[in-house]
Amino acid sequence: MVCLCCYLPNICLQLLSASVLGFITSRFFDRGKRSQRFARLTVILVSTLTLVFTLFLIALSSAPGLRQAWFAKLCVTLSTPGPLDVSRCEVAGQAYGKVVELGPGPGTNFRCYEDAKIEQLTGIEPNEYFKAELMAEKAKQNLTFPVEQRWLRGEELDVEPGTFDSVVGTHVLCTVEDVVGVLSNVKKALKPGGTYLFMEHVAAEEGTWLRTAQKLVEPAFTIIANSCRFKNIEGILRREMIGWECDITAFDGPMPLPPFVPHIRGSCIKPK
Ligand SMILES: C[S@@+](CC[C@H](N)C(=O)[O-])C[C@H]1O[C@@H](n2cnc3c(N)ncnc32)[C@H](O)[C@@H]1O
Incomplete structure (x- = not known):
């Protein structure tokens, strides 16, 4: 069993830290109009990815059938000879x-x-x-x-x-x-x-x-x-x-x- 309440706050905190870091980094490079647009796009991209990833984790944690099916696909992909x-x-x-x-x-x-x-x-x-x-x-x-x-x-x-x-x-x-x-x-x-x-x-x-x-x-x-x-x-x-x-x-x-x-x-x- 995956305990959603145990892990999700920790994951959100990590993702939030990543977003803040992305934001600070983009501000650091914030010079001129083109850089401002680039900074805004970076923040939007990081936030969207964070949201999608968090929703994906919530879906996997709350639906055991989906988690099993996803994990089987992942294992099949990773089990190639190596x-x-x-x-x-x-x-x-x-x-x-x-x-x-x-x-x-x-x-x-x-x-x-x-x-x-x-x-x-x-x-x-x-x-x-x-x-x-x-x-x-x-x-x-x-x-x-x-x-x-x-x-x-x-x-x-x-x-x-x-x-x-x-x-x-x-x-x-x-x-x-x-x-x-x-x-x-x-x-x-x-x-x-x-x-x-x-x-x-x-x-x-x-x-x-x-x-x-x-x-x-x-x-x-x-x-x-x-x-x-x-x-x-x-x-x-x-x-x-x-x-x-x-x-x-x-x-x-x-x-x-x-x-x-x-x-x-x-x-x-x-x-x-
Ligand atoms: C990472 S896969 C490894 C598959 C394969 N043994 C290999 O070496 O590639 C982990 C496997 O253990 C199974 N598994 C998970 N919990 C288990 C449990 N409590 N008892 C037996 N198998 C379990 C999973 O369903 C999955 O098939």
């Missing part, structure tokens, strides 16, 4: 046997799966707008293993305990409301010796300029990206997966915008 695939496939390519994938979205990880290693895959996905893309991606990658889609959140994962060999989750825990609850379901679903494979974008270290940038963009980002937030996922994993053999690597994801660069990838193996 440099992050090296880390993605290093993680998802290890999946074997009976697999659960948390939040498969448009099937981004399907290009990493090895058909011969996977017996069956259960996708746990709350957003039904991904239905067509997921099956189309499976066909595109010539994958032959059966795929069962369950339209659920990871918090509601209700599989037979101790029956899965691998659980895969990439770029999913940022959107999950109850990360500890999902991890507890992952622990239950895996067989002894089974592996949780993950790659997530995470919160930067506190006190860094990157963390400040993340805090600044988070209010608008969480609405645009369907509740995604910057979290200390490595800290949560280290607390929750005690007794499991975890291998966690922090790395800089090749992302176009700096707030999304800090990443972790790795695996946690359930004790036998």
Whole structure:
């Protein structure tokens, strides 16, 4: 759920600051008649963009269906092959046997799966707008293993305990409301010796300029990206997966915008 009242005042404040900054900048260049017209046009443009963006955020926050449809389109657009695939496939390519994938979205990880290693895959996905893309991606990658889609959140994962060999989750825990609850379901679903494979974008270290940038963009980002937030996922994993053999690597994801660069990838193996 996106809490409109929590985020909107913050976003409006940021947008208002941007408008004021635009206004001051335009006054600074305010010399002569042509510059005055340019200054006025700049203010009108910034104000119009601010208004349109705010209305867009209000629409997304107040209409869950619209937010899900928008987010599915955004994910499909962003899930094209790219440099992050090296880390993605290093993680998802290890999946074997009976697999659960948390939040498969448009099937981004399907290009990493090895058909011969996977017996069956259960996708746990709350957003039904991904239905067509997921099956189309499976066909595109010539994958032959059966795929069962369950339209659920990871918090509601209700599989037979101790029956899965691998659980895969990439770029999913940022959107999950109850990360500890999902991890507890992952622990239950895996067989002894089974592996949780993950790659997530995470919160930067506190006190860094990157963390400040993340805090600044988070209010608008969480609405645009369907509740995604910057979290200390490595800290949560280290607390929750005690007794499991975890291998966690922090790395800089090749992302176009700096707030999304800090990443972790790795695996946690359930004790036998
Ligand atoms: C950013 S997309 C990532 C999709 C894909 N895993 C990838 O790596 O490209 C996040 C996905 O997690 C799903 N999701 C959001 N909340 C979830 C939850 N509570 N449990 C499981 N999946 C969730 C979203 O619907 C979406 O498909």
